[in-house]
Amino acid sequence: MKSIPLERHLCFKLYALSRQITQAYRPLLDSLDLTYPQYLVLVVLWEEKTINVKDLGARLLLDSGTLTPLLKRLEQKGLLSRQRDPRDERSVTIGLTRAGSAMKEKVAEMPEVLKNCLALDMDQYHSLMNSLGGLLDNAIRSNTAETN
Amino acid sequence: MKSIPLERHLCFKLYALSRQITQAYRPLLDSLDLTYPQYLVLVVLWEEKTINVKDLGARLLLDSGTLTPLLKRLEQKGLLSRQRDPRDERSVTIGLTRAGSAMKEKVAEMPEVLKNCLALDMDQYHSLMNSLGGLLDNAIRSNTAETN
DNA sequence: TGGATTTCAATTGTACACAATTTAATTTTA
DNA sequence: TAAAATTAAATTGTGTACAATTGAAATCCA
Numbered sequence: 001m002k003s004i005p006l007e008r009h010l011c012f013k014l015y016a017l018s019r020q021i022t023q024a025y026r027p028l029l030d031s032l033d034l035t036y037p038q039y040l041v042l043v044v045l046w047e048e049k050t051i052n053v054k055d056l057g058a059r060l061l062l063d064s065g066t067l068t069p070l071l072k073r074l075e076q077k078g079l080l081s082r083q084r085d086p087r088d089e090r091s092v093t094i095g096l097t098r099a100g101s102a103m104k105e106k107v108a109e110m111p112e113v114l115k116n117c118l119a120l121d122m123d124q125y126h127s128l129m130n131s132l133g134g135l136l137d138n139a140i141r142s143n144t145a146e147t148n
Numbered sequence: 149m150k151s152i153p154l155e156r157h158l159c160f161k162l163y164a165l166s167r168q169i170t171q172a173y174r175p176l177l178d179s180l181d182l183t184y185p186q187y188l189v190l191v192v193l194w195e196e197k198t199i200n201v202k203d204l205g206a207r208l209l210l211d212s213g214t215l216t217p218l219l220k221r222l223e224q225k226g227l228l229s230r231q232r233d234p235r236d237e238r239s240v241t242i243g244l245t246r247a248g249s250a251m252k253e254k255v256a257e258m259p260e261v262l263k264n265c266l267a268l269d270m271d272q273y274h275s276l277m278n279s280l281g282g283l284l285d286n287a288i289r290s291n292t293a294e295t296n
Numbered sequence: 297t298g299g300a301t302t303t304c305a306a307t308t309g310t311a312c313a314c315a316a317t318t319t320a321a322t323t324t325t326a
Numbered sequence: 327t328a329a330a331a332t333t334a335a336a337t338t339g340t341g342t343a344c345a346a347t348t349g350a351a352a353t354c355c356a
Contacts, residue, residue: 211343
């Protein structure tokens with residue numbers, strides 16, 4: 001049986017590219033003592049101001065096993081607060097501290113870093129964004145469909 | 149300052165899509181007692197028959213810190229062999245066992261799994277493959293460029 | 297040629313990912 | 327309404343990723 005070379009694997013291109021982008025962000029994020037997933041949590045919080053772990057997980061497609069320790073680290077750094085919802089003690093509400101809000105200004109050059117890394121023009125950017133958006137929706141639907 | 153919503157982040161789409169594809173592969177890979185990175189190592193070996201850790205790392209963009217324990221696990225499962233190169237004792241040569249070669253037949257439906265997950269037609273597939281290939285090259289070049 | 301440098305894999309330590317389980321709280325329903 | 331079922335986070339355990347260091351071997355070069 002003939003095997004398909006690594007370079008023809010779409011999954012590998014996505015996997016490798018995603019990691020390379022994280023590498024490109026690393027110098028800036030390191031200087032802010034942030035990891036890439038921690039940055040993504042802040043992106044959501046700059047949008048939402050407040051969100052519980054379940055909804056944050058739904059946005060980032062991450063579960064509490066990943067988020068709980070990550071959120072504790074961000075809390076340790078003084079960037080966010082975690083508190084049980086008094087209306088539903090099962091739920092934990094995440095909110096930004098002043099330092100967490102202020103971090104938004106410090107990551108202003110993130111888009112520029114990505115642009116330099118990928119060397120994409122606006123047309124390619126939007127086209128790729130649309131393709132990936134559709135594929136992500138398909139993949140989520142496909143993975144969510146119960147095999148009953 | 150206005151913040152960019154998570155959904156407009158190209159990096160997040162790539163990061164999330166890559167993980168969703170791993171999820172789609174999981175049932176099949178689980179049934180074979182393989183992880184996705186372990187599968188990728190086998191993909192390279194089905195191509196090369198034999199390769200050292202350094203070259204394998206260059207192909208997969210992974211370092212020995214990731215590969216050494218991963219390769220030991222594949223060796224434990226009896227899928228590959230690891231041995232010091234007698235010509236250069238610093239180098240470790242990886243080779244497939246019969247079971248490792250035989251695994252190729254068992255992952256035959258991987259492309260079909262991906263196709264069902266993403267619902268891509270051939271044109272979209274090739275177009276995306278080309279875009280991602282170019283971007284990956286750019287990203288690697290950008291990340292490799294020393295900041296001297 | 298022999299000490300300095302470089303190279304390769306392994307090791308150490310931190311931080312994700314994610315399946316599976318646990319614990320506590322809420323909701324359903326008999 | 328009280329037991330059963332469900333839900334939300336946290337916990338546990340395995341396996342990546344990756345920076346930094348280590349140790350051994352090969353290469354450089356004065």
